[in-house]
Amino acid sequence: MSGKSWAVWLAPDVEVSATAASRMMASLRMAQSAAAVRGGNVEVVLAEAPRPDGTRHPTRVPAWAKECLGDSVVSRFSRLEHPLLALRTPGATATVLAAAVEHTDGVHTLCLGHDYEAVDLCGLLGRRLGAAAITAVNEIRGGAGDLRVIRPVHGGRFLAELRVPGDAMLVLTVPRSVAASSRQPAQIADENRCEVETLEVEASLFRSLPDREVLAIEESGSPPELATAERIVAVGRGLGGPEHLGLARQLATALGAEIAGSRPVVDSGWLPADRQVGSSGQTVNPTLYVALGISGAAQHLEGMSGSRCVVAINRDPEAPIFRSARYGIVGDLHAVVPALIAALVEDQGEPT
Amino acid sequence: MLREEPGPLPDFMRVCVCLRQVPDPRARLELRTDGTGLREDGVAWVTDEGDECALEEALRLVRQTGGEVCALTAGPGRAAETLRRALALGAQRALHLRGELPLDPSRVADLLAAVLRREAWDVVITGAQSSDLGWGLTGSSLAAGLGWPHVWLVVGIETEGDSKDTRLRITRELEGRRRELSRVRLPAVLCVQTGLHPPRMPRIRDLLAAKNTPIETLALDDLLSDSHGEEARPAVELVALSAPTASSGGEQLGGDPATAARELVRRLRRDGILPETT
Ligand SMILES: Cc1cc2nc3c(=O)[nH]c(=O)nc-3n(C[C@H](O)[C@H](O)[C@H](O)COP(=O)(O)OP(=O)(O)OC[C@H]3O[C@@H](n4cnc5c(N)ncnc54)[C@H](O)[C@@H]3O)c2cc1C
Ligand SMILES: Nc1ncnc2c1ncn2[C@@H]1O[C@H](COP(=O)(O)O)[C@@H](O)[C@H]1O
Numbered sequence: 001m002s003g004k005s006w007a008v009w010l011a012p013d014v015e016v017s018a019t020a021a022s023r024m025m026a027s028l029r030m031a032q033s034a035a036a037v038r039g040g041n042v043e044v045v046l047a048e049a050p051r052p053d054g055t056r057h058p059t060r061v062p063a064w065a066k067e068c069l070g071d072s073v074v075s076r077f078s079r080l081e082h083p084l085l086a087l088r089t090p091g092a093t094a095t096v097l098a099a100a101v102e103h104t105d106g107v108h109t110l111c112l113g114h115d116y117e118a119v120d121l122c123g124l125l126g127r128r129l130g131a132a133a134i135t136a137v138n139e140i141r142g143g144a145g146d147l148r149v150i151r152p153v154h155g156g157r158f159l160a161e162l163r164v165p166g167d168a169m170l171v172l173t174v175p176r177s178v179a180a181s182s183r184q185p186a187q188i189a190d191e192n193r194c195e196v197e198t199l200e201v202e203a204s205l206f207r208s209l210p211d212r213e214v215l216a217i218e219e220s221g222s223p224p225e226l227a228t229a230e231r232i233v234a235v236g237r238g239l240g241g242p243e244h245l246g247l248a249r250q251l252a253t254a255l256g257a258e259i260a261g262s263r264p265v266v267d268s269g270w271l272p273a274d275r276q277v278g279s280s281g282q283t284v285n286p287t288l289y290v291a292l293g294i295s296g297a298a299q300h301l302e303g304m305s306g307s308r309c310v311v312a313i314n315r316d317p318e319a320p321i322f323r324s325a326r327y328g329i330v331g332d333l334h335a336v337v338p339a340l341i342a343a344l345v346e347d348q349g350e351p352t
Numbered sequence: 353m354l355r356e357e358p359g360p361l362p363d364f365m366r367v368c369v370c371l372r373q374v375p376d377p378r379a380r381l382e383l384r385t386d387g388t389g390l391r392e393d394g395v396a397w398v399t400d401e402g403d404e405c406a407l408e409e410a411l412r413l414v415r416q417t418g419g420e421v422c423a424l425t426a427g428p429g430r431a432a433e434t435l436r437r438a439l440a441l442g443a444q445r446a447l448h449l450r451g452e453l454p455l456d457p458s459r460v461a462d463l464l465a466a467v468l469r470r471e472a473w474d475v476v477i478t479g480a481q482s483s484d485l486g487w488g489l490t491g492s493s494l495a496a497g498l499g500w501p502h503v504w505l506v507v508g509i510e511t512e513g514d515s516k517d518t519r520l521r522i523t524r525e526l527e528g529r530r531r532e533l534s535r536v537r538l539p540a541v542l543c544v545q546t547g548l549h550p551p552r553m554p555r556i557r558d559l560l561a562a563k564n565t566p567i568e569t570l571a572l573d574d575l576l577s578d579s580h581g582e583e584a585r586p587a588v589e590l591v592a593l594s595a596p597t598a599s600s601g602g603e604q605l606g607g608d609p610a611t612a613a614r615e616l617v618r619r620l621r622r623d624g625i626l627p628e629t630t
Contacts, residue, residue, distance in 0.1 A: 090492065091501065116527055120504045123493035126458060132586045133458065135487050148591065153485055154381060160485075161592040162455075168586030210501040212522065212534040220529035255626070267547030280505075280525055280545075288625050309625045311616065316380070317604075318595065325602045327619060329612045339609035343617045 003040035003106035007031035007074075008097060009065070010117060011048035013088065016064045019283070023113025024068045025179035030137060030172060032072065034109035037142045041075040045100065045199065047093070048079070049086035057081055059198045078199040084208060090121035091209030097121075098128040099203035107169070109140075114173035116279075122173055124209050131169035134162065136298065138178060140170075155297045156320035175298065177305075222274040224282050231257035231288040234277055234304070235265055238293020238314060238333060242270040248292060251337050254344040255288070262294050278303035292333045296321025313337065362474055362538075365419030368447075369410040369477045370464055370494075371403040371438060373431040374484040387592045399434045402479030404551035406544045409509060410477045411442045411552075417511055419474070420444045426463050427453050432567055439562035440554035446565070451572025455485065456588040461493035466575045468498060475520075476541045480505050491543035502541040503534065507548055 007028040012020050028044065035042045046065060050056060061069070061077050069077075080100050084092040101107045110125070112118040119135050126133025138159070139150040149162045149172070164170065226232065233252040235245070245259075252259045259275065266276040277284055279302040289307035294300060296312070296319055304310070305324060312325035313336050322328040329336050375381055376396040384391050399407075410421045423438035425431045426449040435446035449467055454460060468476060476498075478491035488504070495502030508523030512535070524532045525545050536542075554562075603619075605612040620626040 090504075116505060116525075119488045120492065123458065123461075123489040124496045126585070127493060127496045130585050132456075132588050133489060133493075134588060135489060149588075152596075153593070154375075155377060155483065155486070157381060157595075158383070158593045159596050160590055161594070163589045163591045165586045209496060210499060210537075212501050212503055212536040212540075214532055214534045215521075216533045217526070218531045218533065220531075224529070263546070268550070279527055281529065288620070309620070309623065311620075320596075322602055322604070323596065326623075327616055328602055328604045329609075329616065330604060330606075331609055331612070335609045336613060339613035340616065342610070343613040 003038065003108040004104065005031045005035040005038065005040055005042050005109040006101075006107055006111065007042070007044045008110050008112050009044060009046045009068070010085075010093065010112070011046060013049075019176065020113070020115075021064065021068050022176040022179045023115055023174070024065075025070070026174045026176045027111040027113045028068065028072060028074075029178050030111040030140065030174040031109065033140050034111065034170070034172075037140055037147065038108050040106065040108065042073070043076040043078060044069070044074050044194075045078045045080050047085055047097065047100075048081060050081055050083055056198075059196055061194075061196055074194045076195045076197065078197050080199040080201065082201060082203060084203055084205065087211070087214065088117070089211040089214060090117075090124055091211035092205070093117075094121045094124040094128055095208035096201065096203045097125055099201040100199055101129055101169075103199070103201050109170045109172065111172050111174050114175040118173040122171055126171045128209070129169055129171065131171045132164050133171045134164075135173045136175055137172045138175070140172075152298065155295055156301075157318060225274060226258055226260055226277065226282045226284045229258040229260075229284060229286050231255050231290075232260050232277075232284055232286045232304075232307075233257045233290045233292065234260040234262065234294060235271070235292045236262040236294030236300075237264045237268075238295075239265070239270070240293075240334075242268075244334070245270060247334070247337050251290070251292075251341055251344075254341050255290070257286075257288070257290070260284070262297075262300050291321050291325070292337065294321055295319050296324060313340075363418050365414055365417045365474045366422075366472060367410045367414055367419060367475045367477060368422045368424050368468060368473050369403075369407050369438070369443070370479075370490070371407065371423055371425045371434050372400045372479070372482050372484075373397050373425060373427050373434040374400045374482060377401070377483045383593055383595065387594055389590065389593050397430055397433065399437055400479055400483050401551075402481060402483065402544075402546055405546045405548060406477045406479045407438055407441060407443065408549050408551040409506075409542075409544050410475075412549065413475065413477075413509060413511075422447060424464065424467060425449065426451075426460060426467075426572060435567050436559065436562045436565075437554055439565045439567075440558035441552055446567045448567050448569045449572050449575065450569050453572070454587075455590045457485070457487040457489040458493050458585055459587070461490050461497055463572060463575055464490070464494050465497035467570060468494075472539075474538050476500075476539070478541060478543045480543045480545050491541050495541035498539075498541070500539050500541055501536050502543060503536055504543040506542045506544045507531065509542065509544075509548075 141148040261271040279299040285306040310325040312321040422445040423443040481488040505525040510521040
């Protein structure tokens with residue numbers, strides 16, 4: 001099969017963070033996989049609103065995007081510019097992207113970096129294009145006359161292998177872990193040559209999907225206190241209740257660590273919101289991250305995968321957190337944590 | 353049904369909340385030996401926790417504006433339990449779309465939309481992301497199918513006090529601890545995030561009473577034929593479930609807690625993660 005496999009990069013309205021860049025790389029890796037499986041060329045489409053002063057973006061590859069491209073071979077780099085993209089609503093963005101696909105011959109796969117914006121518009125885009133929309137895709141493979149798509153289910157405990165018809169158009173969101181686990185070095189060339197163009201499409205508000213009216217974006221009031229922490233003890237729902245926080249705090253004191261938690265712990269009011277780690281909380285990069293009773297859902301990992309050493313204590317030997325941990329102890333945290341505190345104190349070699 | 357001209361918020365809000373029954377995420381789940389799915393014997397089925405939050409918001413909204421909450425689930429016979437619980441918690445009506453559920457979220461959305469199209473609603477509330485399949489797509493796909501707007505990851509719902517508007521003010525969570533404030537015209541689908549309000553617990557008395565409340569049941573197979581546009585989209589089907597391959601380099605420290613703890617401290621010092629003792 002020939003055709004085009006697109007990595008769609010939605011330009012953020014602020015600067016391109018390292019996280020955003022790794023999502024773009026992940027979408028490019030998946031677009032390459034899709035082209036390897038389904039045939040055709042890999043193209044990058046950078047979608048953005050016109051500049052605030054109304055002037056057009058130049059027809060070239062921006063510096064940050066060159067870094068995301070690395071030495072990947074792509075046959076075309078398109079700048080898709082449309083005023084509707086300034087609305088940053090899923091209906092408007094899906095309308096523009098759908099128009100771009102319809103304007104181009106033979107697009108069989110669209111890969112977007114997996115973030116809230118992509119998930120929010122993925123289903124709309126799938127519907128608009130008559131495509132199968134699939135979120136959090138790790139891998140795409142060929143099958144006999146059909147395609148296989150792999151994604152995590154049950155909070156990362158299992159992987160589901162899904163079948164879609166071989167001729168289906170696919171709209172995929174791709175988590176950034178895919179950029180790290182790339183198996184595409186064979187495609188690398190030392191020169192980064194591609195055709196660069198500006199993609200003009202007709203898309204009107206009238207044709208756009210119904211949307212909300214965005215009034216404002218608010219930044220969080222509290223400073224990201226955990227961002228600079230060297231050591232973190234993070235508690236999850238496995239702690240059992242706020243009455244056990246004392247135990248976690250003792251461990252934090254013994255380690256000289258900050259205390260943090262997963263989302264359910266914050267949702268239940270055991271810890272304040274500024275202690276939440278994850279995609280809707282803070283991103284942390286400590287030397288040591290001790291996860292107590294945390295299962296290791298993707299949204300939690302999103303916030304702490306930059307930790308140098310992760311220690312997981314969980315009573316379920318199959319908890320996904322163990323796959324991200326350098327050291328794991330399977331057991332009841334209520335038994336293991338006191339033992340760990342004792343080991344730390346004893347090890348201090350307190351003179352008698 | 354789509355109100356083109358803004359008018360006052362209805363004083364009787366018709367709210368439908370979509371609830372999914374899922375295997376209890378806190379329980380141990382096992383795979384069938386042929387790898388085609390979960391072993392269903394021994395699975396405890398519960399209402400998705402996120403959907404309990406959705407129901408809580410539906411009940412609160414209606415308490416504020418006046419109106420009625422209807423609970424809707426698509427799934428086999430056992431899913432009626434989820435509806436009973438919703439009735440016990442305060443939903444006035446329950447709709448069961450009964451049958452084997454497809455995996456594909458866009459098909460599930462088609463089915464739910466086909467049921468919703470039979471009546472007029474002001475607001476449909478869903479969870480943000482199911483705990484079993486975790487697509488995060490059913491709510492938005494449902495909205496697209498109905499031609500309504502949706503808001504995903506809702507963390508605040510306010511009726512617009514004085515303005516005479518069929519709109520709600522919605523706060524939505526973004527990444528990087530940011531929030532988006534928007535106004536949405538009704539009817540709309542709100543996909544709520546967890547943590548707005550703690551979901552209420554049913555009382556035994558109400559659970560018993562709910563056993564006598566009739567549940568309106570529709571056969572899922574009958575609706576498959578009514579659902580719009582479905583044949584136009586390629587189907588996504590499950591081939592196999594597997595456990596991810598073993599950890600990439602992680603080390604399990606065994607033995608009793610004291611031994612494991614000592615080994616851990618020793619390794620952390622050796623690796624330079626904790627300072628060496630003097
Ligand atoms: C859009 C979106 C954004 C999200 N953002 C975030 C986020 O920023 N941060 C976040 O954390 N989550 C986030 N989540 C939620 C996420 O999907 C998970 O639900 C959450 O991370 C699970 O938290 P947990 O691990 O504490 O709880 P659970 O998944 O319930 O895990 C509890 C763990 O504790 C273990 N356990 C139980 N008892 C014991 C014991 N006695 N001793 C040892 N172990 C025990 C269990 O084996 C289990 O693994 C988000 C979800 C969505 C949809
Ligand atoms: N079978 C179902 N019956 C009713 N509602 C559902 C069903 N499946 C999904 N939903 C709703 O859609 C939301 C998102 O699910 P998902 O797209 O699977 O992440 C859930 O939180 C439910 O509110």
